[in-house]
Amino acid sequence: MKTFNLNLVLNPFERIAGFQALGWGLLGMAVSTVICYLSGWHYHGLLHFGPAPNPAWWCYAIEHLVVWIVPAVLFYLGGLILSRSKIRVIDVLGTVAFAQLPLILMNLFNLLPPIQNMTKVDMNIPPAELLAQPGFLVGVWLSLIGVVFLVWALVWMFNALKVSCNLKGYPLGILYCIAVFGGDVLCRYLIRLCY
Amino acid sequence: MEEIKKRLPLRCPACEAPLKVGRMFCEQCNTEVCGSFDLPLLARLTEKEQQFVIDFIKSSGSLKDMAKNIGVSYPTVRNILDDLIGKLNKMEEL
Numbered sequence: 039m040k041t042f043n044l045n046l047v048l049n050p051f052e053r054i055a056g057f058q059a060l061g062w063g064l065l066g067m068a069v070s071t072v073i074c075y076l077s078g079w080h081y082h083g084l085l086h087f088g089p090a091p092n093p094a095w096w097c098y099a100i101e102h103l104v105v106w107i108v109p110a111v112l113f114y115l116g117g118l119i120l121s122r123s124k125i126r127v128i129d130v131l132g133t134v135a136f137a138q139l140p141l142i143l144m145n146l147f148n149l150l151p152p153i154q155n156m157t158k159v160d161m162n163i164p165p166a167e168l169l170a171q172p173g174f175l176v177g178v179w180l181s182l183i184g185v186v187f188l189v190w191a192l193v194w195m196f197n198a199l200k201v202s203c204n205l206k207g208y209p210l211g212i213l214y215c216i217a218v219f220g221g222d223v224l225c226r227y228l229i230r231l232c233y
Numbered sequence: 234m235e236e237i238k239k240r241l242p243l244r245c246p247a248c249e250a251p252l253k254v255g256r257m258f259c260e261q262c263n264t265e266v267c268g269s270f271d272l273p274l275l276a277r278l279t280e281k282e283q284q285f286v287i288d289f290i291k292s293s294g295s296l297k298d299m300a301k302n303i304g305v306s307y308p309t310v311r312n313i314l315d316d317l318i319g320k321l322n323k324m325e326e327l
Contacts, residue, residue, distance in 0.1 A: 051306055051308070052305055053304065053305060054306055055306035055307055056307055123311060126308070129307070129308045133308075201308050201312065202308050204311070
């Protein structure tokens, strides 16, 4: 009987890396770009998502590329400094691209009407009025479920760094925080140039 | 009755210090040799690590082939190897 392997759900990179991961990651990115284009939901950074003024398809594609390349470059540079292993660029690029696959599920949630309606609501109105908006609470709950997939992607990013750069302990934690939070700031700056 | 597979103990069960070989004997003539001998470097590795070394040699040192054979990714095999190299270096320094 096949047993459910939780470790594989949390860390698929023990089994997949390199070109194979890159292929799946790029395919996922293409799918994700189409879904985002249909939902009008933009990547503002690594950790920030929402509507944006540029509805062109290339803007969505560039956002996806930036959100992939920036953390991958930071992981690679950090790995070169901190790791004692010989790191391959293809492993870093592949695993980081693959790590973003759970975001497809988050983006699918953004296609749902309650979340689509939330983007049209004026957030400056009083809270009581905000809650009275039709489908607003459902939208909030669905957004929270969407956050689970973001957390999942972040766990995969952590394991992507751990496996592709062979890091452990403090160097792993510190580099991850710098690459994710610093990468988010850098991504937001670069993506803003598209608007 | 199924034969019990005995594992070579590497550490003292009382104080966790590395064990040394104190006694060896010839099964054929029962001659015994006593003394204090260090275990060879590879014998001091865990069973899993020894299996990794065997798989590595059987794959002619190709990490790509080894990853394919044991069904894990290339960086995972490379990481195990790098960790093993680190462990062997530390053991040699002691």
